[in-house]
Amino acid sequence: MSVTVRVPAKVNVQLAVGAARADGFHDLANVFLAVGLYDEVTVTPADGLRVTCAGPDAGQVPLDRTNLAARAAIALAERYGRTPDVHLHIAKDIPVAGGMAGGSADGAGALLACDALWGTGATRDELLEICAGLGSDVPFSLVGGAALGTGRGEKLTALEVGGTFHWVFAMAERGLSTPSVFREFDRLAEGRDIPGPVASQPLLDALAEGDPDALAAGVSNDLQAAALSLFPELADALAAGRAAGALAALVSGSGPTTAFLARDTAAAAEIAQALRTSGTCRSVRVASGPAPGATVVGDRP
Ligand SMILES: C[C@](O)(CO)[C@H](O)COP(=O)(O)OP(=O)(O)OC[C@H]1O[C@@H](n2ccc(N)nc2=O)[C@H](O)[C@@H]1O
Numbered sequence: 001m002s003v004t005v006r007v008p009a010k011v012n013v014q015l016a017v018g019a020a021r022a023d024g025f026h027d028l029a030n031v032f033l034a035v036g037l038y039d040e041v042t043v044t045p046a047d048g049l050r051v052t053c054a055g056p057d058a059g060q061v062p063l064d065r066t067n068l069a070a071r072a073a074i075a076l077a078e079r080y081g082r083t084p085d086v087h088l089h090i091a092k093d094i095p096v097a098g099g100m101a102g103g104s105a106d107g108a109g110a111l112l113a114c115d116a117l118w119g120t121g122a123t124r125d126e127l128l129e130i131c132a133g134l135g136s137d138v139p140f141s142l143v144g145g146a147a148l149g150t151g152r153g154e155k156l157t158a159l160e161v162g163g164t165f166h167w168v169f170a171m172a173e174r175g176l177s178t179p180s181v182f183r184e185f186d187r188l189a190e191g192r193d194i195p196g197p198v199a200s201q202p203l204l205d206a207l208a209e210g211d212p213d214a215l216a217a218g219v220s221n222d223l224q225a226a227a228l229s230l231f232p233e234l235a236d237a238l239a240a241g242r243a244a245g246a247l248a249a250l251v252s253g254s255g256p257t258t259a260f261l262a263r264d265t266a267a268a269a270e271i272a273q274a275l276r277t278s279g280t281c282r283s284v285r286v287a288s289g290p291a292p293g294a295t296v297v298g299d300r301p
């Protein structure tokens, strides 16, 4: 018996970041949009817990119990008083350490796959609670679509989306660690008054209306200055995408992947081609959103 779950990547169309909290996290107004780049997690019963990974970035993925897929299986098994004796295989297409929630996707995927394999009968809320324990982005990987994340990003409210948005993503030559980008945000914010994070109503309206121009006018990322400070060359990728006609160009989440909003599929293809030849990035992908959250795509008896 095996179960395969497909899970999307995300882009943050708004990432408003508040001051550091006592627990080290930051309160966010995090407007997530799931996009059609996917990892697939397949779970099969085994003698013990084992993780394997295939894909272009597979070499950078830890295969021990720190892997978010392994942590998800362990967390679910603990809750239901069983041992996590499974082989988790990750077919990885989401860039690693790219700010697109690749590890989070694998955590949500493994959780849903193990839940289906073991027939735990866990409720959606229980699964979401386990997701929140694994990481701030993991609940959104489970639900997909578009959502506003508050708290540290784990408290979700689903958002209406009135159309398809076309994106181009430029992968950078190296990764950026999420904690170090938040630390740089704190350093840059020193001595300044940081307002509480609030979702932008014009941005939420743009999503609901499916209006790419209005979305382009409303996107923002409070971590962008920190990501650029740690990785100044990202400015060259942003400029190349803008010059190629992107409606908006921004760092995705904590970066270093850069995201470009295109008017339609033809424009996306043009921007992608321009970025590929620009020498400002390692690789380029085109994807549209919203995409569905973690979904069982296959089970074999
Ligand atoms: C940058 C984003 O990807 C935007 O969606 C997320 O905020 C990060 O989510 P994530 O990778 O799931 O992050 P977690 O695994 O929960 O936290 C990793 C580290 O990022 C920092 N962190 C994360 C989320 C948050 N609201 N405030 C933080 O300061 C903390 O240093 C934390 O130790």
Ligand SMILES: Nc1ncnc2c1ncn2[C@@H]1O[C@H](COP(=O)(O)OP(=O)(O)OP(=O)(O)O)[C@@H](O)[C@H]1O
Pocket: 060, 061, 062, 066, 067, 068, 069, 090, 095, 096, 097, 098, 099, 100, 101, 102, 103, 104, 106, 107, 137, 176, 178, 253, 254, 255
């Ligand atoms: N299943 C996994 N896939 C990828 N990385 C993982 C996984 N499990 C743990 N990691 C670790 O997490 C780190 C961050 O990887 P990930 O691809 O999740 O970054 P990210 O997309 O920037 O995350 P986010 O957007 O949620 O901040 C990696 O460097 C790796 O050490």
